Structures are given as structure tokens and as C-alpha cells.
Amino acid sequence: MARALYWLIPHPFLTLLLAVVWIILQNEVSAGMAVFGLILGIIIPWGTSVWWPDQPKGLRLGKFIIYALIVMWDILVANVQVAWIVLTKPNDKMRPAWVVIPLELKQPEAITILAGTITLTPGTVSADLSSEGHSLLVHALDTDDPGAVRDEIKHRYERRLLEIFA
Amino acid sequence: MMETIGTYAIALCLIIGAIFSLVGAIGLLKLNDSMTRLHAPTKVGTVGVGALLLASMIHSWVFSDGSFHELLIMAFLFVTAPISANFIAKVNIHKRSCETPPSPPRDATWGTLDVPAEDRDFAPADHKASS
Secondary structure, three states: OHHHEEEEEOOHHHHHHHHEEEHHHHHOOOOHHHHHHHHHHHHHHHHHHHHHOOOOOOOOOOHHHHHHHHHHHHHHHHHOOOOOOHHHHHHHHOOEEEEEEOOOOHHHHHHHHHHHHHHHOEEEEEEEEEOOOEEEEEOOOOOHHHHHHHHHHHHHHHHHHHHHHH | OOOHHHHHHHHHHHHHHHHHHHHHHHHHHHOOOOOOOHHHHHHHHHHHHHHHHHHHHHHHHOOOOOOOOOHHHHEEEHHHHHHHHHHHHHHHHHHOHHHOOOOOOOOOOOOOOOOOOOHOOOOOHHHHHHH
């Protein structure tokens, strides 16, 4: 039974996500649309499973929601900060810097989420990954201390992602 | 009553969204380095567009049936914005149009710089010849 289920739904989260996206896209909640969304959610991952090398082992949804809320709050704060820097700080006083973050995360999905988070939050853009994927290159808009930026990212985001993808 | 509050909420969201979009545009013009210029639109854009979408959502819920489409737009925007920023950053690194980043602690080099020696010179000569 479990094996048949695994064969049918190799990516349960993707299935759920596709169904929800389909229902929102229709803009009306009805049983027919939900069923059709589920059918799409089963067919699409099944048809594209060749291009999914391996599914993420586990995802702690509760912790992930907390993480998403923290990130959204950070985005709001970051926007005000960056707007203030852009409007008030003269260009020659700006101190942009490269920040190198050694990664403890291994899964590509987790690293992608970390890089996306970094780009969306306070004055930092993730620029590149090292050739073997062991460190992440981040550009900071205005900082005195690149080490502090690195420690904050590691403490605030990477630590939580390590727990989520444990 | 409900419609009055809704109207004011929509107006507030539109103003916030417009201000942040304007700041993003100003940043794009004002900052002078290709890497720092990347910061203004990627971040300020998210809240700018987010506030405008929120206004659209309030409008649809107060004055008509309501709509969730804006949530989808928001989700797709949040997923795709970092990717485009990442690509622009990679181009900057590849073209050496910014400071060369310090080398990574454990690996040989950065992914973008990891190209065969004969391809390492980004050939500006070809561009001049063709243009």
C-alpha cells in the first residue's frame, strides 16, 4: 500500500501545492475544481519525476511556517532600512562588501531557500555558489563588519533551515 | 461604513506601494556601482508591488466577490525575484564589472569563475567588431 502510494505520489508537498495553486487560479472553491487540482497535482509530478533527482527527505511544515513569518517580517524591516539608506546616504559613504558564508546545509532545496531569503532581506544579495557548493557568496549594500553579517545570516536563517530540513 | 474603511485602506496601500516603487527607481538611478544598484529594485520592489497587490485584494473583497489571485502573483514574485537578481550578479562577476570576490574557504573557486582558461577572457573585442 505504502509503495503504491509512493509510486502514485512521489512528491506529496508538490501535489498539495499544485492542487492549492489550481484552486486559487480558478478563484472559486468547489469540489470539482479541488478534484481536478488533485488530478493535476498527481499527473505533473509523475510526468516530470525523471527530472527530480531525489525528493527532500523530510520537511517540518510547522517550523517552515514560523520561518516564513520571520522572513516576511524581516523583508518589511529591510525595505524601510534599504529605502532609508538609498535616500539619505551619499554614494561615496556607502561601504559595499563581499561576504563569504561557509554552508552547513547540504540539500540543494535548502540552499536555494537560503539564497532566496538572503536576496529578499536586509541589504544583501546572494551572488554565487562556490564550485563544489560549500560556500555562498553574498554582496552587502552597506556594512562596517562583514563578519557580523555572516554570523547573523548563519544564526538567523541557516540554523532554522538546518532544523527544517533535518 | 465598510466601504469607507475599505476605500481608505486601499488608498493607504496604494500610497505605500507607490512610495516604495519610487524609492526603488531612485535607487536604480542614484547608486553608481553595478552590484549596489542591484539592491534597490530587488528589495524595495517586493514591498512596493506587495502593497499594490494588497490594495487590489482589498478592493475585490470590499466591492465585489473577492479574489485570491494576488496571493499567487505575490508567491511567484517572491520565488522569481531572487533568481533574476542572482543572474544579474553572476553576469557582473563574469564580466569583472565589480570588485573580484575573495576566494571561497573550502573550494577552488566560485561557480561563475569556474570556466576553462581559454574562455576566461570575456572577449570585448568581438563585441566591438560586431557592433
